[in-house]
Amino acid sequence: MSRYSRSLVWLRRDYRLSDHRALFEACAHSGEVIPVFVIDEVLLKGFKNIRQVQFIQSVLDDLDTRLQERGSRLLVVRGNPAHAIPELAAKLRVQAVFLNHDYEPMAKLRDAHVERELRKTGVAFHSFKDQVIFERREILSGGGSPYKVFTPYSRAWLKALESNRAEHLKEYRPDLKKLVSKDLIRDRNARFSELGFPELAGGVPSDARAERKVGEEEAKALLKRFSKSIASYKTDRDFPAIEGTSRLSVHFRFGTISPRQAVRFCAEHMSEGAKTWLNELIWREFYMMILDQYPHVEKGAFKPEYDSLKWEWNREHFKAWCEGRTGFPIVDAAMRQLNETGWMHNRLRMIVAMFLTKDLLIHWQEGEKYFAEQLFDHELSANNGGWQWSASTGCDAQPYFRVMNPVSQSERFDPKGEFIKKWVPELKNLDAKRIHWPHEEGGLFSSGTQGYVEPLVDHKEQRLKAIKMFKKD
Template sequence: MNNILWVRRDLRTHDNPALLAAIENGATCAVFISTPKQWEQHHLAPMKADLMCRHLQLLSEQLDELGIKFIHITATDFADQVTQLQAYCSDNNVEKIFANTEPECDELKRDQAVIERGLPLELFQSDTIVPVGKVLNKQGEMFKVFTPFKNAWLKRVQQTGIECSPSPPSDSTSTLGPVSNHSDIDGNSKANHHLDISAESSGNFDIGYPRESSDRWPLSETVIKQVIPEFLVNKVSSYHDNRDIPSIKGTSGLSPYLAIGAISPRWLAIQLIQQNPEVLFDTQHSAFSWLNELIWRDFYKHLLFHYPQLAKGSNFQTKYDGLIWHPDHQNFKAWCEGKTGYPIVDAAMRQLTTTGWMHNRLRMIVASFLTKHLLIDWRWGERFFISHLIDGDLSANNGGWQWAASTGCDAQPYFRIFNPITQSERFDPKGIFIRRYLPELADLPDKDIHFPHDYLKKHPDQDKYWAPIVEHKQARLRALTFFK
């Protein structure tokens, strides 16, 4: 039988059920079909495109070791992708196509079009820890609040465990590598693990899309062998205390690899639970905060499965459809460029535009500022984020933005408005993070750096910073009136 593997957003050999089924059915080819026009429509970040290309090269080498030839086919968008796949299958007498599912609306329509063309597509789920559609309330519906979802998720995993596909015999990720001194990764690491895409051994991955260097991020095989073991041994127990402090490397830094499917969330959860088996039964366990983040990831992907309109920019809470957001292009430009006059917001936006990544606490602060202080449509922020983030993921990005804007599922109430000054004082008390990205404020005293304008009036020779575009108290009152 002439069977093939269709590679999509699953750039790994471990926990890859489609790959395993393809091997078991004698497949000797894997195809990847690039779609630059579609990626442009989806606002794929150039840095994420580069990370994807590097992992396509890595995957081609890993598949070559398994006796599978990697073939790159070019297309424009998903419609053309279907046409190109059909042509390839016809020319090569393909009898079955193995692939892993993608939960987004356009991707589901594409797969349905493939099936309607009569192509023998067999799909597997591997992008969530618990399969979508399997965590439901007593009415058989998706939960609309996170905590009951989490409780049901935990109960299911306690009872059934986590299904994780075995790795191919030659796959080096089947066991954790030795713990090393490799630092955690957050996009600021200076380690250079870049693999020159021009030296590809199998095909030419000129995907026809703009790319920006992702060299700061090592390849997944390095992360699996070095970073993850160190994180699980040395950092996960302090994750709860350190994850909100942007000046230190307190997070796992794994989101970019999850976003392109280079590391499996199921495999990650199993590693955590094997080292901390009580974490499934004790939500006060020191390692539970990190498991909770993986559950949040599942939550947003399950939501997208049950409410596909979220992929089309719809408010989850339709009662907010009547909000008339302020289309203030000047303030939006100031926010994008990190020139709002609020140091924690500006430093965070500088981090995003210079590194392609932003600390999660800062994502909440800047999203709240855009939607509550400036009353600018959350969709503007969502699009800007996805077009810059190396870890851009539709479900998590949409969920986070709607949470901040109070329009989403289990969102913060509209009257919860982050104060960027007190947030800065709490999570960057000495201004370490601010100084890293705003050298204009490097010489200011710690107590003045969070909102430096009074200090700068007294020291005009040091005034290299811009005035605030809104006044916090007035903006807060305006937001309360707006949402009421």
């Protein structure tokens, strides 16, 4: 690679300063480096996930503050990156743009466009693997094609890691002294609110970092907290009333933690729990590889034969599911947790997704879209993978005849009904036996259920209908 006097590092989903491949490479090959973020007006047209926008805004504010403390700055502009990046490159007289790969179909088109535009003006374009340990076609089956089934993929992934651990888990420490002086950048930073997105209520406090941790610092704090419970992850991870998982998903989504750091952390805390957690990180990469190599999943079933399934549509049922009013306590508790906090426990994501598709017989894409609008951690690859797994239309999905019973799932994974009581206060006086199914023929139990709703459907009947729908196809 040549040496450049000045370069841009274009941040997209990697809002951190440590263990950052593109930033590392830019600093290593340039005299001066300018970090930039573009508020993408094309991507944000019609974008409904306000939680994610506010998360990014607060992380960018924090990153800018930290860079200013070092005498530098984060430059934030808005526009179509295909024009904004080449324009910035010309205005700031940079010779190269550094960035990390993105695997989403829209992002790949955008990056190809930016690369073409830059090359026209002789500006170099360098993109790197950063958000995964293995990408694209690095993990292939014996036949040379990308895997469609998780278990052999994960075995091959682990084997590849062991073949050169030091290289794959290398820490990329950028030489931050190369970051440009803040005096060079005079423009005021753009904000998402200029596109009509609401600012966080009360704004991000100026002493945010002292009061509450943001971005990279928060991710580090969560990892530290998780180090105390990772050993019991294997046993605790399925119980929503227990804080048994890392809660790092939004940080993986926006790159406020590096995947290499997470895998090194597993090795440092080796236990059965850490092995199970590593397996979840591999699921993350599996679904990213699936989206990258089989991009049709974004628009339809992984198995195209399931695109013709005759799903039903009932607006009232869908609304009741969204609002947590289905009459199935575990489903309602989960949906209310999502609506209130923007996060839902993994076991519950599977339960509510299967309930929407196999009990209400509503198309998985409706649920996928609702999650995309609500989840802080919304990630196209994992969300699509999770929905297609639950709907039995995906790669390595749950077979269509294995339909989860929401009541027995509730008895098994929330045995005392603690999680339900927290989110469905109408049921807080019920005992551990009745809370999972507070109904009897002719209506609700008379005491302790005031304000709760009757079940929308009969699970046994709907399960048979769902199986019939798949068989017909």
